Structure formats: C-alpha cells, structure tokens
Amino acid sequence: QEAANAMTGALTYKNVPVKDAMTPIDRTFMLGVDEKLSFETIGIIFKTGYSRIPIYEISKSNVVGILLVKDLIFIDPEDEIPIRSFIQIFGRSVHAVWPDDTLGEVLAELKKGRSHLAVVRDVNNEDAAQDPFYEAKGIITLEDIVERILGDS
Ligand code: ATP
Ligand code: ATP
16 A cells, blocks of 8 residues: 555655645744854754754844754854854855646656755735835755655655
C-alpha cells in the first residue's frame, strides 16, 4: 500500500500547485531584520529546530533575506549582531516562486539553485490607488515536495 501511495505521489506531484503544498506565511517562523542575534534570540531559533529562517522587514509579507542556522557558528552572541548586518555578510539569496507554479517546476529550480527553500510570493494589486507590490504568501522546501512524492500528505 505504501508503495502504491508512493507510485501515485510520484505520478501526480508534478502538477500540484505550490500553494497547495507550502507552509503559509502565518505559520512560518521568521525574524525581523532589526532584531539582534542575542543569546535570547539564538535560543529561540535553536528551539524551533528549523535550519532556515526567512527574514522580514516591516511586515511578514516582505521577506528580505534568509538566515541559515549553520551560519550562526561564526557569531558571538555577546556581540548582539543586528540581523541586518548578518544577512548582508552571509548574503544567502532568496529563491522566489509563484503560488501557481507546479511542484515539478519548483523542484527543478531548487535543484538548479542548490537551495532547499523558496519563498512563495504573489503580486498584490488589490488597491488601485497603490502600485502593485510583491507579497510573501508562504515558504516551500524540498521536504514539502518529497512529502507529496511519497504520498504521505
Ligand atoms: P532540515 O531538515 O534541512 O534541517 P528543516 O527541518 O528546517 O530543514 P524542512 O525539512 O526543509 O525544514 O521542512 C520541514 C517542514 O517545515 C516543511 O513543511 C517546511 O515548509 C517547514 N519549515 C521549514 N522552515 C520553516 C520555518 N522557518 N518556519 C516554519 N516552517 C518551516
Ligand atoms: P543546505 O542547502 O541545507 O544548507 P548544504 O549546502 O549543506 O545544505 P546541500 O544543499 O545538501 O548542502 O547540497 C548542496 C550542494 O553542495 C550539493 O550539490 C552537494 O553535493 C554539495 N555539497 C554539500 N556538502 C558538501 C561537501 N561537504 N563537500 C562537497 N560538496 C558538498
């Protein structure tokens, strides 16, 4: 039965839109660019267990960088480095995809970019008085795609 699920998943995941497999932004653990990497913040990061933390400015729909937890081995918490400086130094690029991109497309892109996480963003043009702007809707990782392939969600 498990094998059958994996077969079905392997055949259908490719056409599943990202928006159906992503972690929505309101359930994504993020940090603000103006926060500092203090003992307290680093403790919170380790407690979440996540390896990749999206960094936002002003609002969570505005992702300006990604913090890789493994990069924290270079920092001294006593320095209380601002996250803004940290992401400037490490400069990890943020992959972006559309909610209607398919998992097949996103898997190919993540493989090409050697990255495990992409931010799912859309254009917000609801307000005619305002210029359209990008809005982060969620994140998608290789793990989310693998889950679809193995058919366990
Ligand atoms: P790794 O296994 O490489 O250490 P991880 O455990 O941090 O990574 P993934 O395995 O890539 O995360 O993803 C597991 C699930 O957690 C996925 O559903 C993914 O969308 C979600 N996820 C990853 N990072 C975050 C985050 N910062 N906040 C909330 N959910 C996240
Ligand atoms: P993450 O993206 O979660 O930080 P990572 O960068 O440590 O992970 P992967 O994303 O698993 O590593 O791999 C990215 C690419 O780098 C792959 O092509 C992998 O083969 C290569 N790679 C990873 N670790 C090493 C290593 N120690 N030596 C050589 N190549 C590596």
